[in-house]
Amino acid sequence: MRAFASDLDRTLIYSSKMMNQFGAEEFQLIETLEGKEISYISNKTKNLLQTVNKEMHFIPVTTRTIEQYRRITLFQNEIVPQYAVTSNGGHILRNGIVLQDWSDHIKRSLKECLPLEHFVRELQTLVQGNWIERIKDADHLFVYLIIKRDQVLEEEVNRLFNWAREQGWQPSLQGRKMYFIPAPVNKWKAVAYLKKELGLTYIHTAGDSLLDYDLIQNGDDGYAPVHGEVLETYPNLRRTKQSGMKASEEIIESILSQLASHST
Structure with missing residues (x-):
């Protein structure tokens, strides 16, 4: 079983500032806060993600808190992943409920810091x-x-x-x-736990920040959008050719292309 474990902000979803910087065409508002528009996703990325979510585990992996993750309506109403990693790996949600075994493990690990x-x-x-x-x-x-x-x-x-x-x-x-x-609160450590629990054999990963480095590096097929800060420190990571929302589309198209090749 395959999975796509991906960071969200600046990897799959974008603020208006990022959209203005890199340009955007057709997109959907997916998050508001106190009446203010916060985040968007391109229509193409959304459609591609729907396909991914049907063909494999799609696992959002975000530094957002649980509350901040739940504000993203797309992942509550339209594309509803079975698992999500929040709080930079500090919590794992299964069907929207905190996986207590993992949270307890994190609490024990934090005693080292x-x-x-x-x-x-x-x-x-x-x-x-x-x-x-x-x-x-x-x-x-x-x-x-x-x-x-x-x-x-x-x-x-x-x-x-x-x-x-x-x-x-x-x-x-x-x-x-x-x-x-x-240090124990790490995105990849949470994904590695799910890899073992779910018997995942191949994990596609993506992220843009330094906090995503382990996720990208340890995945079987890792990507960084070319605009990502992680590339300033780790320039040898695989990077997209395009920036902004186009980078999101490029990443998912590559994953689905591999899936199609693998199944033929």
């Missing part, structure tokens, strides 16, 4: 300047900062990231969000 409260406290003492707007807790597993991107220096980012890694935490900067995530 600097505790969340201590990490945030120390982080705040290290930050120089007033470039942080808010610090957000994500399912009590990790934190992300909403920042003034134009006011933070690259040297400051590198200093904080190096410190975080020394504490056993993974940092990532994505737009105006700066993530700090304990």
Whole structure:
């Protein structure tokens, strides 16, 4: 049995800012928040995903919290995956319900890292300047900062990231969000668990950020959209030729092409 385990934001779905940057033609609104339009998917990507979801396990793998994932109406009403990985691998949903065995495993693993409260406290003492707007807790597993991107220096980012890694935490900067995530909370580890539980024999993977590196690298067939930040650090990963929504379509078309070749 095959699966397609994919990141969502900036890999399969896009904000209006990303659409303006890379262009978009026919698309569908799939997420709103307090009346504001948040995320979109191209009509072609949606149709291709519907085919994927019928032919194999489609597993959304996202850094979004459970609540944020559930805001995406497409995956609640139209394409409804049996499994989804949220909170950067901190939770697995089966038919929308948290898989408690995995969540308990994560809690035990987190005892190896600097505790969340201590990490945030120390982080705040290290930050120089007033470039942080808010610090957000994500399912009590990790934190992300909403920042003034134009006011933070690259040297400051590198200093904080190096410190975080020394504490056993993974940092990532994505737009105006700066993530700090304990090492056990890892997308690929959650997918590897599902691989074993479901008896998956081949996994296609895709993602755009540094937090997706293990997912892309360890999958049997991994992709990074050419606009992805992960390629700045790992330029040898397989990349798409096209950017934005066209990259999403390119990835899924490649997967379905392989599936067709395998079945003939």
